[in-house]
Amino acid sequence: MPIAATASAAAVIAIGAIAPAQAAPSIPGRIAAVAPTPGTTGKPTERELRKKLDALNTEAEKLTELYNKARVELGKAKNAVREATRQAAALTAQAAPAREQLSGFAASNYMTGGPDMMFASGNSTEGLASSAYLAQNRASVVNALQARIDQATKAQQDAQATNAAAQQAATQAEKARSAAKAKVDEVTKQLDKLTTTRVKDPKSGFTAVIKGSDLPAKMTRKALTKIGSPYVWAAAGPNSFDCSGLVVWAYAKVGKPGLPHYTGDLYQLGSKVDKGDLRAGDLVYFGGSLHHMGIYVGGGRYLHAPQTGDVVKISKVSDRSDYAGANRIS
Numbered sequence: 651m652p653i654a655a656t657a658s659a660a661a662v663i664a665i666g667a668i669a670p671a672q673a674a675p676s677i678p679g680r681i682a683a684v685a686p687t688p689g690t691t692g693k694p695t696e697r698e699l700r701k702k703l704d705a706l707n708t709e710a711e712k713l714t715e716l717y718n719k720a721r722v723e724l725g726k727a728k729n730a731v732r733e734a735t736r737q738a739a740a741l742t743a744q745a746a747p748a749r750e751q752l753s754g755f756a757a758s759n760y761m762t763g764g765p766d767m768m769f770a771s772g773n774s775t776e777g778l779a780s781s782a783y784l785a786q787n788r789a790s791v792v793n794a795l796q797a798r799i800d801q802a803t804k805a806q807q808d809a810q811a812t813n814a815a816a817q818q819a820a821t822q823a824e825k826a827r828s829a830a831k832a833k834v835d836e837v838t839k840q841l842d843k844l845t846t847t848r849v850k851d852p853k854s855g856f857t858a859v860i861k862g863s864d865l866p867a868k869m870t871r872k873a874l875t876k877i878g879s880p881y882v883w884a885a886a887g888p889n890s891f892d893c894s895g896l897v898v899w900a901y902a903k904v905g906k907p908g909l910p911h912y913t914g915d916l917y918q919l920g921s922k923v924d925k926g927d928l929r930a931g932d933l934v935y936f937g938g939s940l941h942h943m944g945i946y947v948g949g950g951r952y953l954h955a956p957q958t959g960d961v962v963k964i965s966k967v968s969d970r971s972d973y974a975g976a977n978r979i980s
Contacts, residue, residue, distance in 0.1 A: 696863065699841045706837055710830040717823040724820045727813035734806035741799045849874045849947075856964040858947030859930065865904060865980050866931025870945050873900035873953055879962045881955045886911055891955040891962060893943050897933060900945070901979070909979075913940045920979035928976055934967060935974045946976065 694702070845867070847860040860870050873896055879889060886895030894916060898909045910916060916933065917940055923932050928946050936942040944954030947964060955962045967973060 694840065696841065696844050699837055699844065703834065703837045703841060706830065706834045710827065710834050713823065713827040713830050717820070717827045720816065720820040720823040724813070724816040727809065727816040730809040731806065731813050734802060734809045738799060738802040738806050741795060741802050744795060847871055847874075849877070851877050851964040853878070853961070854964050856951050856966070857949075858951065858953065858964055859949065860947065861930065864931070865901075865906065866978060868904040869897075869900045869906075870931045870947060870953070872903045873897070873945055873962075874947070876900075876962045877953070877964070879955075881957055881960050881962070883958065884911075893955050896953075896955045896962060897943065897945060906979075913943045916943065916979075917975065917977060920977045923976040923978050925973070925976065932976045932978050934976045936970050936972045937974060938972070940974055 842861045845861060845863045848857055849860075849871075850857045858870070858874055860867050860874070876887070876891065876896065876899075879891060881892060882890035883892055884895070885891050887899035891899065894911055894913050897916065898911050901907070901909050909919070913935060917935055920933075923929075928934070930946060930948045932946040934944050934946050934952050936944075942954070942956075944952035944965075946952045946967070950967050951964050952967055953962065953964050956965070
């Protein structure tokens, strides 16, 4: 079927485009034409992994759209099957009474043993018995309905064939999408291993786990270097901080200076994040007036400068009952 062939071919092309090239077979007795670059370890660098991940994500997005299209086509095909089935059933039901009457007339003629076709004179049909006339009329109705039933049945069969093709296309597109996503996940894991930072707070004993190298991750790593620094009201580094001052200082150090030193304004920046979707580097806020904030560091914990007499430290988000929201500034 055209739908299945198109989705299948696209899936094969897409997966093939992102598969690693096969190495040329070695020839015994010959020295390799290209020697390894001095200083390389054989492991991909962060830059190489990110380039590969970008390509995989692009292909995965294309396959996702092919899958979405296949699902839409499948939905249309299923609706067509339902409609064709309904029409065939309705026509069959409509013909049933006429069929029953026609069968009754035939049975009556058989039982009486005489023809119903009686004429007054010559070839005129004026003398046609009423039962024979009705039988003839019913037969015409049944024949007309049967033609429509046959047409509806054919349409139903065609719709079922289209539905089967659409189902196959959707299945193939889903397999291709899943394969692409698996490759994305694998490269992401490699990248996470390469860019994972763990920092333990000696005072609380909690550990922050930061993955990736986007701006929020870099900001968080920078802020973690200030664990143990004292809280000072309205301070924004480099040696002491209040809650929003720590965020402003850390962002400035990784290339985003000039953020407002005020929780209310910081909360209006970036994009809002649901509590269930928090990741390291997101900013978390507390209190109805957003009077306190910190930096989420994973595992239900956050880094913050708490209050006078305390120091920058890692605490549990669940220790507070006034969680107000979160955002991500990239």
